[in-house]
Amino acid sequence: MVPAWRRPAPALAVAGGLAAGGAQWIAEAYGRWGGVGARLHASSATEGGMGLHWAGGDAWRSLNGPLLCRPCMVPLTHPEHTLWWLALPVLALTACLVALRTGRAAETVLPVVCAAALSVPYLVLVGYSAPRFFLPVYALLALPVATLAAGTVRAVRPAPGRVVVAGVLAGLLVAHLTVQYEVLQERAAGARATADRYRAVADGLRRLGLRPPCLVTGSHSQPIGYYAGCASADVSGNNRNITEAALLRRAATEPTAALADRRSPPPGYAQAWKAHRLRGTGYTAYLPRHAAGG
Structure with a gap:
């Protein structure tokens, strides 16, 4: 038999866990996002x-x-x-x-x-x-x-x-x-094949002259940028983290490539950049014409 004083223990443990986790989440919301509403808004935008x-x-x-x-x-x-x-x-x-x-x-x-x-x-x-x-x-x-x-x-x-x-x-x-x-x-x-494809794109970017510090944007820029040793940025979509104007300013000072699937046009800001087909990957890299390889 469970003693009477121990019967509420599971409920108290659950309530205490919820309170502790909620307090941490709320404190982090104010510390990093400026409030609960701002954190929920940022989370919603990401999703x-x-x-x-x-x-x-x-x-x-x-x-x-x-x-x-x-x-x-x-x-x-x-x-x-x-x-x-x-x-x-x-x-x-x-x-x-x-x-x-x-x-x-x-x-x-x-x-x-x-x-x-x-x-x-x-x-x-x-x-x-x-x-x-x-x-x-x-x-x-x-x-x-x-x-x-x-x-x-x-x-x-x-x-x-x-x-x-x-x-x-x-x-x-x-x-x-x-x-x-x-x-x-x-x-x-499938995951190995995808990773191999990303590494092949990164190798192609290095052959075009991208060396850290560098910037990759466009289709699947996060994993490809990681394999290339470059930062990544997006001006639209769920991973948006930079404005087009800020991206162009960075592109003027560091090696930058915009990626697009062969079936897709280049991003709007890269329309005048030079296209480089990355053979065997299904990707095209667009580099500013002042960049190495441009």
């Missing part, structure tokens, strides 16, 4: 406008990739590999109901509530998705689902039936892990 967006379909379609589904216009691939995702909330709810009936609610309901809270921003507040967003949710829900599975096995009578049920559950787990391993292999190969 492309936070609001009521049902992103459950995006999360479902992106389960097997891409790593970032933004905008999420991809079709659902291998729907049979996503059935576990649709079953997960049902299993979690069932685990909560069983726990409430058996009087062991805290250890099951609390992880489910935390998982639901973590899911809310990615399901209803942003208009895109990525598989990594829900990794903490899956980790939390693994606890009550595992408890439910173990309880199901123990509840089966007689013993031979228990062995059958345990075998079925083990088989389902192995099948799930096998599918996830295949998805991991495919996504890892």
Whole structure:
């Protein structure tokens, strides 16, 4: 039996954790952004406008990739590999109901509530998705689902039936892990190919004379700038961090390249810059005509 004085402890711990985390977030909002409203506004701008967006379909379609589904216009691939995702909330709810009936609610309901809270921003507040967003949710829900599975096995009578049920559950787990391993292999190969492409673009920029300190802007400027050893900047989009006038001033004093996909025109400020096709990458680099290689 739990002593009476210890029964409120879990609720107090949760409340204390929320207060501590909230206090840190609010203090940081005033220290770095100028207030709670300013921080929320900056966050919303970065996310492309936070609001009521049902992103459950995006999360479902992106389960097997891409790593970032933004905008999420991809079709659902291998729907049979996503059935576990649709079953997960049902299993979690069932685990909560069983726990409430058996009087062991805290250890099951609390992880489910935390998982639901973590899911809310990615399901209803942003208009895109990525598989990594829900990794903490899956980790939390693994606890009550595992408890439910173990309880199901123990509840089966007689013993031979228990062995059958345990075998079925083990088989389902192995099948799930096998599918996830295949998805991991495919996504890892895609990520390596993308990184190799970015490194090839960076090598091309170095051949054009870009050396630190330098600046890369345009399509995928952040990862490519990183591989090239350059700073990155964008005048539009979710990663906007500079004005066009400020970018042009920097371009006049340091090596700068504007990148565009072969299917896209150059940025407006780079219309008069010289185009350099980066062979084998699908990119074109635009350099100011006064720059090296221009």
